[in-house]
Amino acid sequence: MNAATERLAVRLRGLGAARSQFGRACVILVPYLWLAVFFLVPFLIVLKIAFANIQLSMPPVEPVVTWTADKVLQLRLHFSNFSFVFGDDLYIAAFLNSLKVAGISTVLALLLGYPMAYGIARAPGAWRNVLFLLVVLPFFTSFLLRVYAWLGLLGRSGPINDLLLALGIVHEPLQLLQTDFAVYLGMVYSYLPFMVLPLYSAIEKLDLTLLEAAADLGCRPTKAFFTITLPLTKEGIFAGCLLVFIPAVGEYVIPALLGGPDTLMIGRVVWDEFFGNRDWPVASALAIVLLAILTGFVLLLQRVQSREEEA
Amino acid sequence: MSTDPAARAATTPSPPAPYVRIERLTKRFGDFVAVRQVSLEIARGEIFCLLGGSGCGKTTLLRMLAGFETPTEGSIYIDGVDVTGVPPYERPVNMMFQSYALFPHMTVEQNVAFGLRQDGTPRAEIETRVEEMLSLVKLDGYAKRKPHQLSGGQRQRVALARALVKRPKLLLLDEPLGALDKKLREHTQFELVGLQERLGVTFVIVTHDQEEAMTLASRIGVMRAGEILQVGSPTDIYEYPNSRFVADFIGSVNLVEGKLVEDEPDHVRIDCPQLGGTVYVDHGVSSPPDAQLSVAIRPEKLQLARERPEQPDNVLAGTVTGIAYLGDATRYLVRLSTGFVLRVTMPNVYRREEQFEQGQPVWVHWHASAAVVVMR
Ligand SMILES: Nc1ncnc2c1ncn2[C@@H]1O[C@H](COP(=O)(O)OP(=O)(O)O)[C@@H](O)[C@H]1O
Numbered sequence: 138m139n140a141a142t143e144r145l146a147v148r149l150r151g152l153g154a155a156r157s158q159f160g161r162a163c164v165i166l167v168p169y170l171w172l173a174v175f176f177l178v179p180f181l182i183v184l185k186i187a188f189a190n191i192q193l194s195m196p197p198v199e200p201v202v203t204w205t206a207d208k209v210l211q212l213r214l215h216f217s218n219f220s221f222v223f224g225d226d227l228y229i230a231a232f233l234n235s236l237k238v239a240g241i242s243t244v245l246a247l248l249l250g251y252p253m254a255y256g257i258a259r260a261p262g263a264w265r266n267v268l269f270l271l272v273v274l275p276f277f278t279s280f281l282l283r284v285y286a287w288l289g290l291l292g293r294s295g296p297i298n299d300l301l302l303a304l305g306i307v308h309e310p311l312q313l314l315q316t317d318f319a320v321y322l323g324m325v326y327s328y329l330p331f332m333v334l335p336l337y338s339a340i341e342k343l344d345l346t347l348l349e350a351a352a353d354l355g356c357r358p359t360k361a362f363f364t365i366t367l368p369l370t371k372e373g374i375f376a377g378c379l380l381v382f383i384p385a386v387g388e389y390v391i392p393a394l395l396g397g398p399d400t401l402m403i404g405r406v407v408w409d410e411f412f413g414n415r416d417w418p419v420a421s422a423l424a425i426v427l428l429a430i431l432t433g434f435v436l437l438l439q440r441v442q443s444r445e446e447e448a
Numbered sequence: 449m450s451t452d453p454a455a456r457a458a459t460t461p462s463p464p465a466p467y468v469r470i471e472r473l474t475k476r477f478g479d480f481v482a483v484r485q486v487s488l489e490i491a492r493g494e495i496f497c498l499l500g501g502s503g504c505g506k507t508t509l510l511r512m513l514a515g516f517e518t519p520t521e522g523s524i525y526i527d528g529v530d531v532t533g534v535p536p537y538e539r540p541v542n543m544m545f546q547s548y549a550l551f552p553h554m555t556v557e558q559n560v561a562f563g564l565r566q567d568g569t570p571r572a573e574i575e576t577r578v579e580e581m582l583s584l585v586k587l588d589g590y591a592k593r594k595p596h597q598l599s600g601g602q603r604q605r606v607a608l609a610r611a612l613v614k615r616p617k618l619l620l621l622d623e624p625l626g627a628l629d630k631k632l633r634e635h636t637q638f639e640l641v642g643l644q645e646r647l648g649v650t651f652v653i654v655t656h657d658q659e660e661a662m663t664l665a666s667r668i669g670v671m672r673a674g675e676i677l678q679v680g681s682p683t684d685i686y687e688y689p690n691s692r693f694v695a696d697f698i699g700s701v702n703l704v705e706g707k708l709v710e711d712e713p714d715h716v717r718i719d720c721p722q723l724g725g726t727v728y729v730d731h732g733v734s735s736p737p738d739a740q741l742s743v744a745i746r747p748e749k750l751q752l753a754r755e756r757p758e759q760p761d762n763v764l765a766g767t768v769t770g771i772a773y774l775g776d777a778t779r780y781l782v783r784l785s786t787g788f789v790l791r792v793t794m795p796n797v798y799r800r801e802e803q804f805e806q807g808q809p810v811w812v813h814w815h816a817s818a819a820v821v822v823m824r
């Protein structure tokens with residue numbers, strides 16, 4: 138290649154690089170734009186309402202920013218909504234109970250999801266795809282319909298009670314609906330795929346020769362699971378737990394349909410404030426507090442994880 | 449130097465009672481036979497190399513020794529104990545994996561200590577033994593590093609330390625130097641031999657690199673398609689291959705077909721149409737008359753001369769058709785009148801003298817002991 142063509146090639150390569158950089162920027166830009174429009178803007182609206190005062194109108198809130206008659210731009214932030222939220226035991230209890238229900242559901246989903254993911258990841262090739270498909274199959278029908286299906290299944294004259302009666306295990310139908318049991322069942326059932334998928338990808342990536350190496354060094358299979366497999370699939374466990382825990386804390390449909398009247402969860406409280414009391418500001422304040430709690434939670438987990446990586 | 453492998457090989461005494469005994473071992477994967485009826489005996493303190501091309505079943509055989517694969521047939525004895533059905537975590541055997549298989553979430557120290565911890569060794573003893581082992585493989589100062597913070601050569605040494613720290617009866621090494629570059633590999637070969645001598649552990653090494661096998665091994669088992677074709681010291685394997693395959697696989701060789709025409713106890717004469725003459729060999733062969741044989745002659749055992757040398761046999765006329773100067777030696781291609789091309793390697797004893805030129809008529813000659821007759 139002579140000098141001129143070489144220079145041309147370099148310039149063309151530079152041009153190509155610039156173009157691919159532009160392309161990359163576009164690829165990143167689109168999801169961020171999406172998030173800005175459909176997450177950031179609604180979030181800002183909710184934040185604004187959380188600082189507004191209630192009034193009888195539509196929407197039932199006073200504007201936060203007003204332009205007064207004597208030409209003053211007024212920003213009035215009512216912190217009373219937050220003090221109201223923190224001042225009422227009901228809300229605190231709802232938060233705590235939501236965290237508890239979500240936490241227990243997450244642990245149950247992990248205990249159930251890990252062996253599932255493990256089984257799928259270690260299944261022979263053809264089976265793996267079938268099993269994987271079965272995990273995502275529920276997504277093919279509506280979430281709401283699936284929760285309704287549980288209403289039928291768990292009802293006093295549903296198939297589960299019928300079976301228990303027929304087997305003579307119980308003599309009168311069990312009250313399964315409107316119980317905490319039904320809520321946990323619904324939660325674990327609905328969010329299990331979100332646990333299984335990240336776990337599956339973590340377990341599948343695990344190099345099996347590491348387990349052979351452990352066995353070779355005198356480690357029994359169960360111990361190897363705890364010293365090798367579990368630590369090396371930690372990322373999957375973290376991801377799965379977050380994917381289950383976060384939506385579970387704010388879950389509304391499952392406690393509303395399957396839970397009893399005393400199942401106090403923050404999602405339901407927000408709904409009641411919003412639609413029952415038409416108290417948008419308190420509902421928004423609750424939503425903001427929930428978001429803050431969850432964000433704090435995620436940040437904490439990330440800190441723990443990155444510190445472990447350094448060590 | 450005590451670690452000089454050639455000297456070692458030459459002085460290795462005939463093996464004492466076998467330490468590892470493999471009896472008619474077979475492994476099938478479905479219809480495919482990966483290892484077929486392999487019987488082997490390995491002595492204590494030996495470095496035994498399994499040598500063969502890719503896919504010939506070396507790793508499978510090694511994995512059966514480690515306990516990762518269950519033999520379809522046959523049995524394995526280590527130190528007189530039948531370990532055929534013993535799971536890997538109960539075998540007195542350790543393996544160094546081809547990929548090293550270091551635990552990525554543990555430090556070098558934790559990796560090396562892992563095996564001792566499984567045995568419930570006291571903490572203080574673990575510490576001293578790990579430290580000793582790390583200094584033995586020249587990794588002191590790296591104890592707190594994670595595997596991803598090490599170079600390929602350092603990782604290899606961690607893997608070696610981890611496998612050796614339990615003082616196994618038998619150490620299995622699967623292509624232990626395969627991932628290293630050439631210079632480092634040569635250096636590490638000698639280190640490995642030195643370490644083995646010091647610790648007295650019996651090594652079984654798998655390799656596809658014949659040079660590596662020659663350097664490391666006290667004995668070599670040459671494998672093809674799941675079978676062991678020949679077992680012997682590097683010298684045996686090189687000088688007295690028992691088959692065309694072994695002759696061809698180890699080093700470079702001129703192989704010609706022939707027929708026995710003179711069969712005496714102290715010599716034979718073989719007619720080789722490809723050479724356009726007969727080859728005189730100064731040792732007898734045990735083969736039925738008229739059997740189809742092959743004659744193998746190593747290129748370095750052939751010599752070139754300008755004038756016809758004064759010997760009655762083993763002299764052929766030819767023309768130089770190719771020259772490759774290799775520094776320590778020069779490789780010539782010599783075309784015979786029959787069209788057959790012989791490879792001849794001449795050491796460069798004198799600087800730029802006695803060179804032969806392209807197209808030059810030459811005489812190829814060799815000593816009566818140079819050729820080896822192989823049956824298969
Ligand atoms: N688990 C297995 N299932 C099926 N075939 C296998 C398995 N392991 C090895 N093989 C086959 O056995 C043959 C020998 O493999 P291997 O022992 O790894 O060869 P080498 O180490 O000599 O390259 C190969 O053809 C390989 O495809």
Ligand SMILES: [Mg+2]
Pocket residue numbers: 506507
């Ligand atoms: Mg192999």
